Amino acid sequence: MQLLTPSGRRVTAATERESAMEAHVADVDMADLLAMYTDMVIVRRLDEEATALQRQGELGLWAPLRGQEAAQVGSARALAPDDMAFPSYREHGVAYCRGVDPVAVLSLFRGVTHGGWDPTEHGFALYAIVVGSQTLHATGYAMGVSRDGGGCATIAYFGDGASSQGDVSEAFGWAAVFGAPVVFFCQNNQYAISEPTIRQSRVPLCQRAAGYGFPGVRVDGNDVLATLAATRWALARARAGEGPTLLEAVTYRMGAHTTADDPTRYRDSDEVASWAERDPLARLRAYLAAQGTLDGAAEAGIAARADEFAADLRRRCLALPDPAPLSMFDHVHVDESGHVAAERADLAELLAAEDDPPPTAPEPSPAVLPASSPRAVSSPSAAAPPSAASSPPPAAPSSPAPSPGSSAPGSPLAVGLVPAGRPVAAPPPQSPGPEASCPR
Numbered sequence: 001m002q003l004l005t006p007s008g009r010r011v012t013a014a015t016e017r018e019s020a021m022e023a024h025v026a027d028v029d030m031a032d033l034l035a036m037y038t039d040m041v042i043v044r045r046l047d048e049e050a051t052a053l054q055r056q057g058e059l060g061l062w063a064p065l066r067g068q069e070a071a072q073v074g075s076a077r078a079l080a081p082d083d084m085a086f087p088s089y090r091e092h093g094v095a096y097c098r099g100v101d102p103v104a105v106l107s108l109f110r111g112v113t114h115g116g117w118d119p120t121e122h123g124f125a126l127y128a129i130v131v132g133s134q135t136l137h138a139t140g141y142a143m144g145v146s147r148d149g150g151g152c153a154t155i156a157y158f159g160d161g162a163s164s165q166g167d168v169s170e171a172f173g174w175a176a177v178f179g180a181p182v183v184f185f186c187q188n189n190q191y192a193i194s195e196p197t198i199r200q201s202r203v204p205l206c207q208r209a210a211g212y213g214f215p216g217v218r219v220d221g222n223d224v225l226a227t228l229a230a231t232r233w234a235l236a237r238a239r240a241g242e243g244p245t246l247l248e249a250v251t252y253r254m255g256a257h258t259t260a261d262d263p264t265r266y267r268d269s270d271e272v273a274s275w276a277e278r279d280p281l282a283r284l285r286a287y288l289a290a291q292g293t294l295d296g297a298a299e300a301g302i303a304a305r306a307d308e309f310a311a312d313l314r315r316r317c318l319a320l321p322d323p324a325p326l327s328m329f330d331h332v333h334v335d336e337s338g339h340v341a342a343e344r345a346d347l348a349e350l351l352a353a354e355d356d357p358p359p360t361a362p363e364p365s366p367a368v369l370p371a372s373s374p375r376a377v378s379s380p381s382a383a384a385p386p387s388a389a390s391s392p393p394p395a396a397p398s399s400p401a402p403s404p405g406s407s408a409p410g411s412p413l414a415v416g417l418v419p420a421g422r423p424v425a426a427p428p429p430q431s432p433g434p435e436a437s438c439p440r
């Protein structure tokens with residue numbers, strides 16, 4: 001389904017089912033569309049800033065979403081506050097719309113938390129790195145909602161590549177048989193890292209739903225209005241007890257899979273250029289401008305707001321505290337198990353020993369240290385990421401340098417590695433990371 005063409009022309013639904021979906025956006029006025037456009041601009045800016053931060057060694061990794069703003073903002077804006085979303089690792093736009101502080105998302109990629117936010121506070125689960133696993137979590141959650149009397153819906157975000165996972169097949173099967181109130185929202189961004197969708201399926205992914213006994217719909221994922229309409233329709237089905245729906249949002253990952261990937265190795269520039277013509281922001285901008293809702297001054301205002309947002313994000317990212325080493329055990333289980341307690345005690349003992357080295361151990365001169373023989377240590381303070389004081393100023397964002405394939409020196413990925421023989425300082429006492437405030 002498409003309601004806004006790539007050139008920004010409003011079209012009407014083509015089939016009866018699409019008309020039913022379109023009815024779900026009958027109340028959407030120009031102010032609503034402008035608000036969604038603003039969301040998309042800010043989310044794109046968030047993505048650019050995070051990519052720049054990674055290139056500057058301030059994040060260990062980043063998974064860019066450029067190109068997928070409409071799929072994410074359109075679907076997330078369809079959710080009610082009580083609904084629950086289960087994301088993969090690329091849903092920064094959904095996180096933003098669910099009210100998750102973007103710096104919490106960055107904290108995960110900076111390696112200073114294992115979680116980042118309270119899922120129940122935002123109706124937004126933690127990121128799932130195990131591809132497809134979140135579809136099972138969503139289905140289980142949705143089945144629980146049904147047993148509790150229903151009323152809210154669940155949405156699971158996953159990719160075209162994830163659709164090949166056994167977990168997704170199991171989630172579809174369970175959701176269908178139990179009529180679970182879940183929307184399976186597949187962002188078909190054309191690639192699973194370097195693997196094109198054609199290598200995942202010989203039929204459109206939406207058609208897979210038929211084999212499980214629930215509807216599957218293909219929607220233009222670069223069209224925010226169509227995405228909003230289809231998602232509202234699918235969520236309404238879920239809330240009405242009509243069971244699951246598969247939405248395939250057809251979109252394109254304009255950037256790399258992650259900052260550790262080089263997409264020029266597996267796709268050509270013509271393909272990227274052809275998708276750039278279908279840019280989700282450009283078509284909405286064109287429509288808003290044609291309707292007289294967006295002029296140059298309004299556009300400049302939104303851009304200034306996005307720049308301010310990015311500068312604040314950068315400032316707060318650089319100020320994120322390193323977590324206390326023992327905090328890694330805090331949220332393994334609700335009630336700490338014996339073996340976790342033992343591991344915590346072991347690490348505490350090791351840290352205490354490092355704090356108090358034997359007086360006979362002479363300190364080797366750094367000049368004679370073999371620089372290329374790292375060893376793992378347990379204290380992140382040994383090779384902490386650059387502090388705010390030593391970091392580049394939070395001025396205008398830099399364009400990401402085209403240097404795929406590795407994270408920069410000083411990246412949090414390097415935490416825990418110090419040259420052999422170099423003394424390891426004990427960490428100063430620190431307050432727990434942001435996740436420690438989670439009541440669960």
Ligand SMILES: Cc1ncc(C[n+]2csc(CCOP(=O)(O)OP(=O)(O)O)c2C)c(N)n1
Pocket residue numbers: 088090129130131132158159160161162163189191192193253257
């Ligand atoms: C179970 C599992 N297998 C493999 C991986 C490695 N991996 C990470 S992302 C990815 C590709 C996923 O592609 P897709 O589902 O299309 O999502 P996208 O990254 O395009 O958003 C793979 C194979 C993983 N994280 N988990």
Ligand SMILES: [Mg+2]
Pocket residue numbers: 159160161187188189190191192193
């Ligand atoms: Mg994909």
